[in-house]
Amino acid sequence: MIPLYTPECRQCKSCLSKKTNLCTAIRTTQGKGVMPDGTSRFSYKGKTIYHYMGCSTFSNYTVLPEIAVAKIREDAPFDKSFYCGCGMTTGVGAVVITAKVTPGSNVVVFGLGGIGLNVIQGARMVGANKIVGVDTNDSKEDWGRRFRMTHFVNPTKVQGDLVQHLVSLTDGGADYTFDCTGNTNVMRQALEACHRGWGVSVVIGVAEAGKEIATRPFQLVTGRVWKGTAFGGARGRTDTPKFVDWYMNGKIQIDPMITHTLKLEEINKGFDLMHEGKSIRSVVVY
Amino acid sequence: MIPLYTPECRQCKSCLSKKTNLCTAIRTTQGKGVMPDGTSRFSYKGKTIYHYMGCSTFSNYTVLPEIAVAKIREDAPFDKSFYCGCGMTTGVGAVVITAKVTPGSNVVVFGLGGIGLNVIQGARMVGANKIVGVDTNDSKEDWGRRFRMTHFVNPTKVQGDLVQHLVSLTDGGADYTFDCTGNTNVMRQALEACHRGWGVSVVIGVAEAGKEIATRPFQLVTGRVWKGTAFGGARGRTDTPKFVDWYMNGKIQIDPMITHTLKLEEINKGFDLMHEGKSIRSVVVY
Numbered sequence: 001m002i003p004l005y006t007p008e009c010r011q012c013k014s015c016l017s018k019k020t021n022l023c024t025a026i027r028t029t030q031g032k033g034v035m036p037d038g039t040s041r042f043s044y045k046g047k048t049i050y051h052y053m054g055c056s057t058f059s060n061y062t063v064l065p066e067i068a069v070a071k072i073r074e075d076a077p078f079d080k081s082f083y084c085g086c087g088m089t090t091g092v093g094a095v096v097i098t099a100k101v102t103p104g105s106n107v108v109v110f111g112l113g114g115i116g117l118n119v120i121q122g123a124r125m126v127g128a129n130k131i132v133g134v135d136t137n138d139s140k141e142d143w144g145r146r147f148r149m150t151h152f153v154n155p156t157k158v159q160g161d162l163v164q165h166l167v168s169l170t171d172g173g174a175d176y177t178f179d180c181t182g183n184t185n186v187m188r189q190a191l192e193a194c195h196r197g198w199g200v201s202v203v204i205g206v207a208e209a210g211k212e213i214a215t216r217p218f219q220l221v222t223g224r225v226w227k228g229t230a231f232g233g234a235r236g237r238t239d240t241p242k243f244v245d246w247y248m249n250g251k252i253q254i255d256p257m258i259t260h261t262l263k264l265e266e267i268n269k270g271f272d273l274m275h276e277g278k279s280i281r282s283v284v285v286y
Numbered sequence: 287m288i289p290l291y292t293p294e295c296r297q298c299k300s301c302l303s304k305k306t307n308l309c310t311a312i313r314t315t316q317g318k319g320v321m322p323d324g325t326s327r328f329s330y331k332g333k334t335i336y337h338y339m340g341c342s343t344f345s346n347y348t349v350l351p352e353i354a355v356a357k358i359r360e361d362a363p364f365d366k367s368f369y370c371g372c373g374m375t376t377g378v379g380a381v382v383i384t385a386k387v388t389p390g391s392n393v394v395v396f397g398l399g400g401i402g403l404n405v406i407q408g409a410r411m412v413g414a415n416k417i418v419g420v421d422t423n424d425s426k427e428d429w430g431r432r433f434r435m436t437h438f439v440n441p442t443k444v445q446g447d448l449v450q451h452l453v454s455l456t457d458g459g460a461d462y463t464f465d466c467t468g469n470t471n472v473m474r475q476a477l478e479a480c481h482r483g484w485g486v487s488v489v490i491g492v493a494e495a496g497k498e499i500a501t502r503p504f505q506l507v508t509g510r511v512w513k514g515t516a517f518g519g520a521r522g523r524t525d526t527p528k529f530v531d532w533y534m535n536g537k538i539q540i541d542p543m544i545t546h547t548l549k550l551e552e553i554n555k556g557f558d559l560m561h562e563g564k565s566i567r568s569v570v571v572y
Contacts, residue, residue, distance in 0.1 A: 013458070020483030020509050172299070187503055197306030207503045214500040217473055217493045220514030223306050228506030 002085035002244075003055040004236035007068035021235045026065055030054040036065050058267060070240040073248065079283055080254045084243040087281065090204065091118025091180070092243060092252055093232015096126060099176045099202050103127030106170040109149075110190050111181035112140035114257060114280045115204055117147050119178045121252050124148040130170055134162075137277055146256060166193040177201045184211045191215055197223035204229055257281045288371035288530075289341040290522035293354035307521045312351055316340040322351050344553060356526035359534065365569055366540045370529040373567065376490065377404025377466070378529060378538055379518015382412060385462045385488050389413030392456040395435075396476050397466035398426035400543060400566045401490055403433050405464045407538050410434040416456060420448075423563055432542060452479040463487045470497045477501055483509035490515055543567045 009015055009025035026036045033050025034040050041063040042049035042056065056062045072081060091114070095101045107123045109116045112135040123131045124147065132151040133144035141152040151169060155162045166189075167173045173195030179187045182205030191201040192215065201224065203213070213226075220226065234240060246252045260282040262270050273279035295301055295311035312322045319336030320326050327349040328335035328342065342348045358367060377400070381387045393409040395402045398421040409417045410433065418437040419430035427438040437455060441448045452475075453459045459481030465473045468491030477487040478501065487510065489499070499512075506512065520526060532538045546568040548556050559565035 014483050017484060022483045022509055184503060197300050197308045198303060203503050203506045212500045213503045214498045217470060217489050217499045220489045220512060221516050223308055226506060226512040230507050
């Protein structure tokens with residue numbers, strides 16, 4: 001079983017549209033930190049503790065609505081396949097479901113954390129040609145190449161304009177770009193590094209509150225497309241098991257991304273490692 | 287024959303991609319106002335006059351590169367079907383080719399000039415459900431309804447927020463919106479009036495130099511798509527004849543849009559009428 005922060009009720013307008021994974025069935029109660037019946041199932045010393053992102057997985061045990069749980073194959077090891085409920089599906093799904101990257105495409109990925117590395121894996125899986133990783137942290141180059149990134153660009157070491165550099169590197173611009181940074185300036189660069197006529201830029205990163213993206217509309221009128229994705233466009237219950245299959249079949253790797261194994265008491269150390277750029281993904285063992 | 291401001295060489299990377307109509311074959315020379323061989327074919331009292339937008343149609347006779355001419359059926363009246371080389375194809379093509387509006391969709395059109403009215407016609411042709419026109423000029427309501435617009439909104443008369451008003455009117459947001467104003471604030475409203483999860487907003491209008499569009503990236507991450515179109519995404523030589531057929535078959539009207547017939551000497555009067563919002567399309571007779 002994999003907990004889903006976006007459920008799939010298969011009955012709301014969004015689920016029935018078949019055009020989005022953003023099920024709205026329990027959005028209001030989830031936003032309030034409670035179950036669909038309006039109650040919380042957690043307490044500590046008699047005081048109510050609220051559910052977190054619908055999943056409350058910073059816990060040994062949790063309670064979820066039935067529509068927010070994906071059933072996966074029984075031979076999948078939980079301490080690895082849990083990642084299909086988060087960054088793996090977000091990154092690979094952005095490539096496969098949201099952007100629908102085609103074989104032979106040139107792809108640029110901004111930000112090589114867990115999401116960006118999974119975008120690289122997705123791009124490789126579908127037969128992309130050039131897979132360019134962009135990160136200000138040089139230590140990410142080895143990480144990217146491990147998953148078949150073909151080119152690495154550190155923006156702080158590029159002479160001149162980064163967008164022009166990337167456009168040259170991809171023969172006129174990338175067919176697909178992905179922002180995995182949450183930085184709105186980078187989102188703009190990602191759009192503008194797209195090929196005239198057909199380049200598609202996908203925003204995956206979550207920006208700071210109040211920040212806005214901007215560009216000249218000419219970028220769109222000349223054929224670039226700006227879109228975004230949440231959970232890689234994957235419908236939780238329907239698609240997550242497929243991503244688990246891809247892991248189990250060796251199409252997508254997860255094991256090398258599990259950089260740290262911690263105890264639940266060390267959870268804040270996990271956040272520290274992430275902020276310091278030292279981890280890709282930590283896993284908690286009980 | 288219809289002159290094309292965007293040619294179709296069928297040999298450049300863009301044409302061969304089949305993903306865009308933005309042929310690049312003669313972009314450099316056209317931008318300089320000359321023919322592909324670097325010369326101009328116009329002069330006045332011995333002084334070179336440059337070609338304009340590749341077509342130079344403010345003239346009794348013109349010379350065009352072969353790849354910038356569409357051959358159309360011989361029974362099509364030229365003083366009407368010329369519009370298939372301009373606003374009719376731009377508006378209808380934005381619906382049919384760029385956005386691919388599906389039957390039963392709700393559509394919002396910002397700006398009811400010639401382009402906006404043709405977007406309305408395109409939306410009707412493909413079986414859209416609600417077709418909402420937005421314009422600050424009340425006299426445009428009759429124009430819109432003539433082409434089967436179903437709702438009219440004058441933003442200056444809406445109490446409260448225009449976007450919220452449009453979202454309510456379209457049951458959660460439009461499936462497709464079109465900016466036909468060139469105003470970057472309107473382009474933002476058009477995006478944000480789209481339905482969460484799948485709404486697509488298409489920029490058709492050309493903005494003032496230096497103006498930028500902006501929004502919170504959350505709008506994209508929650509499923510809205512921002513794109514643009516030039517000449518409705520139509521490939522000049524391949525698609526323009528189809529638009530002429532639609533006119534000749536009565537699927538799309540042109541005749542009621544020809545509001546003024548002028549002589550070439552009166553061409554500046556044509557621009558005045560347009561700026562005053564009094565014309566949809568003027569035609570010059572020789």
